[in-house]
Amino acid sequence: MTLGDSTTTPRRTPARPVVHARDVRMTYGDLDVLHGVDLDIHHGEVFALLGPNGAGKTTTVEILEGFRRRSAGEVSVLGTDPERGDDAWRSRIGLVLQSWRDHRRWRVGELLTHFATYYADPRDPAELLALVGLTDQAGRPVERLSGGQRRRLDVALGIVGRPELLFLDEPTTGFDPEARHEFHALVDRLARDEGVTVLLTTHDLVEAERLADRIAMMVGGRIRACGTPAELAGRAAARAEVRWTADDGTPRRERTEDPSRLVWELHRRADGPIAGLEVRRPTLEDTYLHMVHREADGADPGTGTDMNTGTGTGTDEEAHVV
Amino acid sequence: MTETPMRNALRAGFQRGGIELRHLLRNGKEMASHLSNVVVALLVAGFVGDDVPGTRTPMAHLLLAGFAAYLLFQVGMINLPQILVTEREEGTLLRLRATPGGIPAYLVAKCLLVVALAVGTLVLLLAAGALLVDGPLPHGPGDWLTLAWVTTLGLLAVVPLGAAVGAVLPNPREALALIMLPTMGLLFISGTMIPITSMSVPVQQVAAVFPLKWMAQGLRSALLPDTARTAEVAGSWELPMVALVLTAWAVLGFLLAVPLLRRAARRESGSRLSARHEKAARSGAPT
Structure with a gap:
């Protein structure tokens, strides 16, 4: 059974998915963290990985980023197994993590200009600063940026090398509503105008619904549902x-x-x-909560995957407010 | 095909080293802590008036040569591990790991920074010592050459070793405690402050295992007159032995540092970084 690639038509027809994973398993000692994850993410798609803490989102993403060795399964990211990703492969990937506190003493502009030197065809640092709204802060040390500014700088650093695939980890945690809105517009632009494929991990359902073309819900080390936000909401057992x-x-x-x-x-x-x-x-939230609660109630994990073979959303257009 | 990325990493590394050095020079607090070492050395040298027992060499000269060796040792064994642990904890190492050519550039930059810091401190100490407290300077080209090779080999002995230590230490707070004590111990038994012949033989033998004693002895041979040899254990400078021991430590350091640094870089990931930040936050450390 393949997840996801049956339900949507990607914006451009790709030769092969940007991210392709089959039956990925992860075991730490006796503890199974991933029980066979299947994933296909297509070119130019914004894909959100949703799930509660401990669901295996981080492990999955770190396997795709090449930072963690899987126990079993098949993974290809931009046509390469991440465990064998070299510098050429790295240069096609951008990373925005939530825990970065590095380069505190560096000035914003200086840091961006420096990281541009690692890439063959970098973005112009000044244009990039304008894109993320940090032009006025270019001369400021990184440690004196606000939380939202710091995260936007991280995004700028993540895309300075023109990546084809961008990983965003909880990107708007701690943002005020305006900063969040601007950040969403930026991600939209990257995906729509420049064809960057984005893999977003988040707890935030509203954010996932707002940004993602497709969402995968992960609970207990499995992907329990995958589809467009509307499909997932429509498919709700709720x-x-x-x-x-x-x-x-x-x-x-x-x-x-x-x-x-x-x-x-x-x-x-x-x-x-x-x-x-x-x-x-039923909203995305209903689906999500239903799925998480069913897991917490100790339902047979095997029944979860039937979500993926659901009958789609034929009655969608009839179910609106009258 | 393989040459261009390597050259690019070198270029990025040099740029990075230059920027980091500039940040260091502009950071008042950190500069003060480096300079205070030099000031302490000059003050101590200014206050001791005796000669080295059995010679006509002022004790202050032995002290300054010892301090010079210790400061080189400190840059490699204390400053470098601290920088590495701090930058690992902040995510610098992870960011460079996620950047093409980032890790080689990082290592190039760190080497530049450490060499600049060590050589800068040494020059400052010797120049200020000569000007202010009538400190020692090499006599003739032979002594200058000895100063140059002992400094180079001494750094080669302690910098890779310090990098290996930095790769395995848990976090900056514990790291300092773990390296300070043994370093201080070595400072006192290695003949840097007190003639090594005044130590008991077992202590001398322990000190002879570690590089600091040999760095100090090598620098004394460059800075002190040959008549001061009588205060050495063997009655001579033992330069071949200095070269041998320091080379052995350099080889050992490289053998340890390469796999340990590689392992440290490979282990970095976003979740490890978050876990460390959470742990640090729980223990009340500023983040």
Whole structure:
């Protein structure tokens, strides 16, 4: 079974996925951290890896980054096994981690100019500073940047070498809403205008929904669902909720897997408009919480993968607010 | 095909070394701590008035030669490991690992920085010593040559060793404690401050295993008159032995440093970095 590549059409038709992983396993001693992860990420796609702490997101990403050796499975990133990635391969990858506190004494402009020298065809440091909104801070030491500015500098450093694939690890933790909005616009530009493939790990459902073309939900060392945000929300085992006001004025609500049918039946029964009719589609959050709770309740892990073979979203267009 | 990336890494390394050196020179606190070593050496040398027992060489000259050796030793064995551990903890090493040619450039830069720091300190100590406290300087080209090769070989002996130590030490806070004590111990038994002949024979034998004693002896041979040889253990400078021991430490240091540094770089990843930051935050250290 392949995950993901059945559901979306990538913006450009690629010869092969930028990231391709099959049955990746990771074991530390007796502890199984990854139980066979399958992943395909296509050229120019923004792909989000969602999951609670300890789900195996970091391990998965570090295997793809070439920082960790997998116990078993097949991985190819930009056509190369990350365990054998050389400098030429490294130069095609950009990394933005959340824990970097390096080069504190360096000035912002100086640091960016220095890191440009490692690449054959770097971006212009001055243009890059403008792109991430740090032109005014170019002469400032890195240690005197705010948290959001520091992260934007990390992004600039991550893309100075024009990477084809960019890893973003919890990129907007600690951002204020405006900085977050600007950061999202920047990621959009990189992906839409420049065809950079982005792999984003996050806890933030709103961010994943806002940025990602496709989302993989990871729980307990497995990818439990993968698809577009709409598909995932639609596929939720959590059901849609229909609310309306009955003839006697009492508010009514009903959960159903087929809200369209329920609404049609209501209309037939009422033979006219229905007061206060509202259909709430299951959200990405419903799907996510459902999946995490099922894992916490100790449900058979094997049943989780049936999410991936779900029947898609044929009734999507009917399930909107009336 | 392989030459261009290597040359690029060298170029980046030189640029990096230059920038780091500039940052060091501009950092008041760090400069003060380096300069204070020199000041302490000059003060001590200015206060001792005796001659080295059995010779007509001022004790101050023996002291300054010993301090010169110790400062070289300190740059390699204390400053370098501290820099390496701190930069590993902050993520500098990881960033360079994720950068094409980053690790070779990092090593080139660190070598430049350490050599500049060591040679700068040595020049400052000898020049200030000669000007202010009538300190020793080499007499004639032979002595200058000895000064040059002992300094070079001494750095080759301690810098790779210090890099190996820096690669295995856990974190900056514990690192300092772990290296300071043995270094201080060596400072006192290696004949840098007190003539080594005043130590008991077993202590002399322990000191003779480590490079500091031989660095100090080599520098004395360059800085002190030949008549001061009588205060040495063998009654001579034993320069062949100096060269032999320092070369042996250099070889050992390289053999240890290359795999240990490689291992340290390979182990770096984002989650390790986060884990260390969390641990540091829990123990109340500033991040």
